[in-house]
Amino acid sequence: xxxxxxxxxxxxxxxxxxxxxxxxxxxxxxxxxxxxxxxxxxxxxxxxxxxxxxxxxxxxxxxxxxxxxxxxxxxxxxxxxxxxxxxxxxxxxxxxxxxxxxxxxxxxxxxxxxxxxxxxxxxxxxxxxxxxxxxxxxxxxxxxxxxxxxxxxxxxxxxxxxxxxxxxxxxxxxxxxxxxxxxxxxxxxxxxxxxxxxxxxxxxxxxxxxxxxxxxxxxxxxxxxxxxxxxxxxxxxxxxxxxxxxxxxxxxxxxxxxxxx
Amino acid sequence: xxxxxxxxxxxxxxxxxxxxxxxxxxxxxxxxxxxxxxxxxxxxxxxxxxxxxxxxxxxxxxxxxxxxxxxxxxxxxxxxxxxxxxxxxxxxxxxxxxxxxxxxxxxxxxxxxxxxxxxxxxxxxxxxxxxxxxxxxxxxxxxxxxxxxxxxxxxxxxxxxxxxxxxxxxxxxxxxxxxxxxxxxxxxxxxxxxxxxxxxxxxxxxxxxxxxxxxxxxxxxxxxxxxxxxxxxxxxxxxxxxxxxxxxxxxxxxxxxxxxxxxxxxxxxxx
Numbered sequence: 099x100x101x102x103x104x105x106x107x108x109x110x111x112x113x114x115x116x117x118x119x120x121x122x123x124x125x126x127x128x129x130x131x132x133x134x135x136x137x138x139x140x141x142x143x144x145x146x147x148x149x150x151x152x153x154x155x156x157x158x159x160x161x162x163x164x165x166x167x168x169x170x171x172x173x174x175x176x177x178x179x180x181x182x183x184x185x186x187x188x189x190x191x192x193x194x195x196x197x198x199x200x201x202x203x204x205x206x207x208x209x210x211x212x213x214x215x216x217x218x219x220x221x222x223x224x225x226x227x228x229x230x231x232x233x234x235x236x237x238x239x240x241x242x243x244x245x246x247x248x249x250x251x252x253x254x255x256x257x258x259x260x261x262x263x264x265x266x267x268x269x270x271x272x273x274x275x276x277x278x279x280x281x282x283x284x285x286x287x288x289x290x291x292x293x294x295x296x297x298x299x300x301x302x303x304x305x306x307x308x309x310x311x312x313x314x315x316x317x318x319x320x321x322x323x324x325x326x327x328x329x330x331x332x333x334x335x336x337x338x339x340x341x342x343x344x345x346x347x348x349x350x351x352x353x354x355x356x357x358x359x
Numbered sequence: 360x361x362x363x364x365x366x367x368x369x370x371x372x373x374x375x376x377x378x379x380x381x382x383x384x385x386x387x388x389x390x391x392x393x394x395x396x397x398x399x400x401x402x403x404x405x406x407x408x409x410x411x412x413x414x415x416x417x418x419x420x421x422x423x424x425x426x427x428x429x430x431x432x433x434x435x436x437x438x439x440x441x442x443x444x445x446x447x448x449x450x451x452x453x454x455x456x457x458x459x460x461x462x463x464x465x466x467x468x469x470x471x472x473x474x475x476x477x478x479x480x481x482x483x484x485x486x487x488x489x490x491x492x493x494x495x496x497x498x499x500x501x502x503x504x505x506x507x508x509x510x511x512x513x514x515x516x517x518x519x520x521x522x523x524x525x526x527x528x529x530x531x532x533x534x535x536x537x538x539x540x541x542x543x544x545x546x547x548x549x550x551x552x553x554x555x556x557x558x559x560x561x562x563x564x565x566x567x568x569x570x571x572x573x574x575x576x577x578x579x580x581x582x583x584x585x586x587x588x589x590x591x592x593x594x595x596x597x598x599x600x601x602x603x604x605x606x607x608x609x610x611x612x613x614x615x616x617x618x619x620x621x622x623x624x625x626x627x628x629x630x
Contacts, residue, residue, distance in 0.1 A: 120452050123445035127506035127587065134511070141501035170403065177399035180392050216615040220580040221593060221608070228598050229420050230413035235405050252364070292388055297364045308492045312583055325496060337493060345488045352484070355364070
């Protein structure tokens with residue numbers, strides 16, 4: 099038996115505060131078990147309507163359009179992943195304490211990265227859609243920003259934890275900052291870099307599937323249209339196919355990552 | 360294998376062993392990247408011309424948003440931001456509780472049935488992959504628009520990641536200690552209560568806190584489809600009143616930044 103109780107008194111106070119916040123949140127959002135239970139028949143009826151075979155004729159003719167939009171979705175995610183992660187690579191030179199030219203540059207850059215990461219991807223996408231017009235371009239740009247932010251941060255974090263030996267050796271031999279980065283650091287973090295890229299790709303695929311809801315291209319665009327036109331069978335079919343594809347990509351990518359790092 | 364990127368992010372930077380990095384593998388990676396780049400840009404309606412045309416537009420929008428933002432809009436933004444935080448808090452709490460049975464079932468070291476953990480992990484991955492915005496749209500159709508639909512969407516979606524992190528954490532519990540407890544006559548529930556819970560609880564809390572960070576971002580977006588929170592205001596003002604959009608964006612950046620900061624501090628104390 100443990101000698102120390104798992105809940106010290108400070109834990110109880112924290113728990114009470116959390117419970118208080120949750121009650122306050124339930125009031126603020128109008129959430130209640132009663133409303134949920136009351137909504138169950140409604141939800142059941144809605145989900146039944148989504149079954150594609152409920153629609154006559156069965157919307158199989160719709161599959162080519164779904165396929166086309168799904169390919170566009172994957173292209174957006176892939177292009178953003180490759181561009182964003184390649185851009186992030188040189189920035190370890192300012193984002194890492196051991197490689198940055200000075201404390202100030204490092205802090206400024208880290209601050210900027212944190213700022214970039216606070217902007218939700220879909221908010222950015224909807225802003226860019228206003229600037230560039232509807233279509234895949236604003237979605238692509240939003241995901242490039244997002245990928246850049248994620249990979250640059252994770253990569254810099256990793257570079258800070260690598261074995262300093264090779265770097266010291268290069269410094270001792272008269273190597274420059276660039277030499278240290280290219281010959282001592284990058285070979286050590288290469289598998290991590292690939293893993294982060296795959297990780298960003300997984301998120302990008304998931305986000306790209308809903309970009310269309312804010313007018314930024316991909317499968318979400320026809321999903322939103324069909325939801326608004328109450329074409330339940332179409333909606334169900336899109337959701338099922340998209341989910342299957344996204345799940346497959348996600349699983350393969352997660353498996354690859356587990357082999358890498 | 361068990362230390363995923365999510366788990367690493369939830370725990371913050373830590374010193375770790377160094378990789379060896381094969382040059383051939385990196386070469387393959389570069390070749391694959393180039394091929395991916397070529398394929399993904401083919402047929403995408405993206406051209407340098409369109410980007411160049413849009414850039415002045417971006418500059419103008421940014422100027423209108425922030426020089427100056429509509430400060431008078433602050434009370435409204437604060438009010439809706441609070442709703443977003445409430446959606447995130449309640450959604451995270453629901454998920455943190457509902458994920459417990461999933462986490463236990465998906466952990467390899469707590470069951471003798473070999474198929475169960477695998478099935479549990481696949482199920483959790485499916486939940487995690489299903490986009491919360493589409494969930495939100497479904498709940499809106501069923502329950503009507505508003506933050507409650509957002510709470511349910513966040514709550515359901517978050518079970519996936521939290522459950523997976525729970526399971527991975529339970530799997531690192533020392534098996535010998537559990538066997539010792541069982542040998543001393545403890546029932547399976549007692550083994551769980553005294554062997555697993557005290558060890559994993561702090562990490563479980565930090566997983567929930569980490570997910571709360573992500574959910575605050577998600578809750579700012581939900582309003583774009585009508586599921587409550589500050590996104591409702593974006594949906595309403597975008598393309599109409601840029602200084603107000605600027606104020607909303609400032610509100611989001613400050614709030615998300617603060618939540619990230621506080622959550623990271625709390626998680627550092629839990630670790």
